[in-house]
Structures are given as structure tokens and as C-alpha cells.
Amino acid sequence: MGRGRPREFDEEHALDAAIGVFWSKGYDLTSIADLADATGLGPSSLYNAFGCKEAIFEKAMERYVTKYGRAFREQLNERGPIVEVLVAALHASAESLANPESPGGCAVACSASANPGAAGEITAEKRRLVEEMVFTRIIQAIDRGEARPDADARGAAMLVTALLSGMSQKSRDGGMIEDLHTISAAAEASLGALLS
Amino acid sequence: MGRGRPREFDEEHALDAAIGVFWSKGYDLTSIADLADATGLGPSSLYNAFGCKEAIFEKAMERYVTKYGRAFREQLNERGPIVEVLVAALHASAESLANPESPGGCAVACSASANPGAAGEITAEKRRLVEEMVFTRIIQAIDRGEARPDADARGAAMLVTALLSGMSQKSRDGGMIEDLHTISAAAEASLGALLS
DNA sequence: TGTCTTTTGGAACGAACGCTCGAAAATAAA
DNA sequence: TTTATTTTCGAGCGTTCGTTCCAAAAGACA
Numbered sequence: 001m002g003r004g005r006p007r008e009f010d011e012e013h014a015l016d017a018a019i020g021v022f023w024s025k026g027y028d029l030t031s032i033a034d035l036a037d038a039t040g041l042g043p044s045s046l047y048n049a050f051g052c053k054e055a056i057f058e059k060a061m062e063r064y065v066t067k068y069g070r071a072f073r074e075q076l077n078e079r080g081p082i083v084e085v086l087v088a089a090l091h092a093s094a095e096s097l098a099n100p101e102s103p104g105g106c107a108v109a110c111s112a113s114a115n116p117g118a119a120g121e122i123t124a125e126k127r128r129l130v131e132e133m134v135f136t137r138i139i140q141a142i143d144r145g146e147a148r149p150d151a152d153a154r155g156a157a158m159l160v161t162a163l164l165s166g167m168s169q170k171s172r173d174g175g176m177i178e179d180l181h182t183i184s185a186a187a188e189a190s191l192g193a194l195l196s
Numbered sequence: 197m198g199r200g201r202p203r204e205f206d207e208e209h210a211l212d213a214a215i216g217v218f219w220s221k222g223y224d225l226t227s228i229a230d231l232a233d234a235t236g237l238g239p240s241s242l243y244n245a246f247g248c249k250e251a252i253f254e255k256a257m258e259r260y261v262t263k264y265g266r267a268f269r270e271q272l273n274e275r276g277p278i279v280e281v282l283v284a285a286l287h288a289s290a291e292s293l294a295n296p297e298s299p300g301g302c303a304v305a306c307s308a309s310a311n312p313g314a315a316g317e318i319t320a321e322k323r324r325l326v327e328e329m330v331f332t333r334i335i336q337a338i339d340r341g342e343a344r345p346d347a348d349a350r351g352a353a354m355l356v357t358a359l360l361s362g363m364s365q366k367s368r369d370g371g372m373i374e375d376l377h378t379i380s381a382a383a384e385a386s387l388g389a390l391l392s
Numbered sequence: 393t394g395t396c397t398t399t400t401g402g403a404a405c406g407a408a409c410g411c412t413c414g415a416a417a418a419t420a421a422a
Numbered sequence: 423t424t425t426a427t428t429t430t431c432g433a434g435c436g437t438t439c440g441t442t443c444c445a446a447a448a449g450a451c452a
Contacts, residue, residue: 003449025310026310026311026312028222044401044443053440053441112310114221114222159379165361170354174320175354182354186351186390190384193382193384194382198419199421199427200420201420202418202419202429203429227410228411239411
């Protein structure tokens with residue numbers, strides 16, 4: 001198959017290690033040396049495999065959303081009353097965001113939120129996609145007759161994503177998991193007012 | 197008075213310039229050279245006046261909250277039904293966060309949110325203070341009989357701060373001011389459920 | 393077996409970082 | 423006027439940054 005010397009590492013394993021570093025230190029404070037240490041690879045291997053630091057970050061964030069966004073996504077795609085579905089998705093996120101075995105919070109929310117360059121744009125785009133995902137799910141609920149025909153789908157989607165951001169920040173700031181569940185539960189009334 | 201050569205610059209003017217840089221580029225990506233350019237001072241003057249980069253940031257953030265948090269604080273301390281007061285404070289923040297003459301969002305929320313060191317802790321502490329401020333205001337409302345005696349003051353305070361974080365993030369991500377007002381208005385139902 | 397291609401490890405690149413230093417400048421006190 | 427103290431300016435300190443280069447290594451093909 002491949003003609004030259006075979007890779008000695010698994011790309012996804014390396015990305016998992018990179019996720020951990022970016023997640024805990026943020027993009028700007030993560031050096032190539034940090035990534036080399038965490039992955040066990042040399043700088044040459046990293047550059048040969050990914051191209052540049054921003055590309056490593058992009059691949060890492062893509063893998064991050066598929067791995068750590070799964071719980072939220074699955075809850076969101078459950079059937080049932082839309083308000084309860086959204087609240088359940090928030091509760092699922094609360095568990096992810098406050099997982100004691102992780103750096104805390106959401107990597108997409110915090111690892112490059114101040115970065116005005118490409119890294120910041122990578123995460124901003126992922127955040128926009130989450131809002132679209134929620135919006136689409138609400139539209140689906142309206143089509144199914146599970147929400148008011150004149151429901152404010154956009155407003156509800158924005159509310160959910162704003163709360164996700166806020167919950168991530170709170171977790172980063174030392175907030176406990178019960179706090180995140182409190183916030184999730186509190187959303188029900190507003191979502192109900194907007195949608196049903 | 198002072199014995200040596202007098203300062204040629206105004207400390208608060210310098211901090212205003214520093215705020216702008218930290219706000220738009222974030223703490224980590226802001227270099228001393230950036231601050232020197234923005235303030236018009238040499239590195240020596242900065243270090244002589246403030247001590248180190250983290251100290252400049254700390255002073256800048258302190259000035260930031262007094263200047264740019266004023267609208268929120270004033271609305272919060274208005275008299276009136278607590279839910280309406282909180283919602284009005286959110287709307288006031290929406291105006292600040294989306295001010296087109298600023299870098300957008302809240303500097304305390306985004307300029308060091310990923311930083312695991314002193315800079316991150318400086319902003320985290322400010323964020324905790326906001327929640328305490330909101331909490332205290334709600335307790336006051338309860339004491340005045342303007343909220344249910346068994347109102348969930350902590351939950352409501354957490355909800356408000358989570359929304360502030362989320363609104364800041366949304367503004368940073370290109371969200372428009374109407375979106376922030378939509379989120380602010382949506383909070384009313386949940387705050388009502390928690391407090392009245 | 394010998395050639396080709398790719399990966400690996402480590403040294404090293406120029407640039408930028410936070411910060412410091414010494415001399416000149418500017419005022420207050422003696 | 424002299425002395426003491428502080429600020430300013432700019433060069434430059436050592437370190438770290440993202441990235442590149444090169445030779446050795448290792449399997450695929452001829």
C-alpha cells in the first residue's frame with residue numbers, strides 16, 4: 001500500500017492527547033513541545049501528519065465534537081415533547097461539562113474563545129453549528145405538531161446555546177455539577193414560553 | 197510632593213488603552229509591545245508603573261468592570277419587581293456587549309477564559325463577584341417581600357450569569373444585538389418561575 | 393538485492409516573548 | 423546650586439515560540 005516507512009502512531013490517539021492539552025491550557029498557551037510531550041511524537045511527526053499548529057487544533061476540535069458532543073446530540077434527537085427534549089439535552093451536557101476526569105467545561109467554548117485568528121474562527125464555527133442543530137430540531141418539532149406553529153425556534157435555539165456557553169464557563173470557574181443541573185432545569189420555563 | 201521626575205502620562209488613560217488591547221486580542225496574545233503601542237509608553241514606563249504583565253491586566257480588568265459594568269449594575273439596583281429588574285439588567289448588558297464601538301462581548305468573559313494561570317483567575321473571580329451581586333440583590337428582594345419567600349435566589353443568580361456569559365460569547369461569534377435582546381427577554385419566564 | 397518513498401528523531405532556525413538595565417532627563421528637597 | 427529620586431528611552435537580556443531541515447530508519451516496489 002503506502003510506499004514509504006509506515007506510521008508508528010495512531011492519528012486518533014494523537015488527537016485524543018492533543019484534545020486534552022488544548023482543552024486544559026487553551027490554544028494560545030499550548031506549544032508544539034506540549035503536544036509532542038502529550039502525544040509522544042516528535043515535532044516532525046506532528047508537522048508531517050497535520051501540517052501546522054492550527055491544523056492540529058482543527059482536527060482535534062473536530063474529533064472533540066464527535067466524541068464529547070455525542071451525549072448532547074443523542075438527547076437532542078430523541079422523540080418527545082420538544083421542551084423536555086431540550087432540557088434533557090442540557091442536563092446531558094451538564095454531565096459532560098462537569099466530568100471530573102476532564103479539564104472541565106467545553107473545549108469548543110473555552111480553548112480559543114479570545115483568539116481573533118483562525119483558531120478562534122474554528123471554534124466559533126462549531127458553536128454556530130450547535131445553534132443550527134438545535135434550531136433544526138425545533139423546526140422538526142413544529143412540523144410534527146409538537147410545538148406551537150408560531151413558536152420562536154430561533155429564540156429558543158439561541159437560549160439553549162447561550163446556556164451551554166454559560167454552563168461551560170461556570171464549570172470552568174469551579175461551579176459544581178449540581179449548579180449546571182439547576183441551570184438546565186431552570187431553562188424549562190423559558191423554553192415552554194417560547195415553544196409551547 | 198513626589199521626589200523624582202513626574203509622570204508624563206495618566207494611569208487611567210493608559211489602562212483604557214490596555215483594556216482595548218486585552219479585550220480584542222485576549223491576554224495571551226497581547227504582548228508588552230502591543231500595550232506599549234496602544235498606550236504610547238515604553239516598556240520601562242509600563243513596568244515601572246504596574247510591575248508586570250499580569251498586574252497590568254489586573255488593573256485593566258478592575259477598571260473595565262467599573263466602567264463597562266456600570267449599566268448592568270445600575271439597572272440591577274433599581275427598585276421594582278425583581279424579575280423585571282433582572283431582565284432589564286440583561287437588556288442593559290445586551291447593549292454593552294454588542295456596542296459596535298467596542299471589540300464585542302465582555303472582556304471579563306473572553307479575554308482570559310482559557311488561561312489556567314493568574315490571568316484566568318483574575319477574571320474568574322470577577323465573574324464570581326457578578327453572581328454574588330445578583331444573588332444579594334435577589335435576597336434583598338425577598339426581604340422586601342418582592343419575591344417568594346422560598347424563591348431560588350441562587351438558581352436565579354446562576355441563570356442570570358450563565359446568560360451573561362452566553363450572550364458575551366454570542367456577541368463575539370457575530371451575533372447581533374437583537375439576538376442578545378431576544379435571549380434577555382426569554383429569561384423572564386424562567387426567572388419568574390424561580391422567584392415569583 | 394537495490395531503489396524509492398515516507399516517517400522519525402533531534403538539532404537548529406529566525407522571530408517574538410516578558411522583562412531588565414544603564415544612561416539621560418526632569419523635578420523636589422537640601 | 424547641588425543632591426536625591428523618579429521616569430523615560432532604547433537597546434538588549436535569556437527564553438521560548440512555531441517551524442524547518444537533514445540524516446538515519448524502515449517498509450513497498452522493481
